[in-house]
Amino acid sequence: MCHVLIIEDETLIALDLEDLLQSNGATSFSFAENQEDAVAAARANRPDLILSDVMLTEGTGTLAVRAIRDAYGPIPVLFITATPEACSPYALPGEIFRKPLDRPAIGAAFCRLAFAA
Known part of the structure; x- marks a missing residue:
């Protein structure tokens, strides 16, 4: 079982990522479009993996990920963004992919x- 939190403010991209991850074994999802909702979604259902954009309409994915990891420990993260350079000041572990997907x-x-164990 793998629960994924997708932090993405573009609905079509979020749904495309859900489809991709589901075809690769993810079993459940939570979605958030902004920093505050991402932290609340993680509080409601701790993710096994976070997939996050960086620049959101409200807040940033990097700050949301930092808050979630501070509360719940090391959770693997994939950043998918048009601005990968915005990840560097936060020094978060995770892989970074540039949009387009x-x-x-x-x-x-x-x-x-x-699925690394």
Whole structure:
């Protein structure tokens, strides 16, 4: 069982990522469009993996991920963003992918992180 929190403010991208991760073994999802909702979603259902955009309409994915990891410990993270340079000041562990989506690479990274034991 693998629960994924998708933090993405573009609905079509979030749904595309859900489809991709579901085809790679994810079993359940929570969605958030902004920083505050992401932290609340993690509080409601702790994710096994977080997939996050960086720049959101309200807040940032990196700050949401930091807050979630501070509360729940190390959770694997995949950042998917048009602004990968915005990840560096936060020094969060995780893999970074540039938009547009590279579906095979994201799927492989998801499998590597979600099912590593």
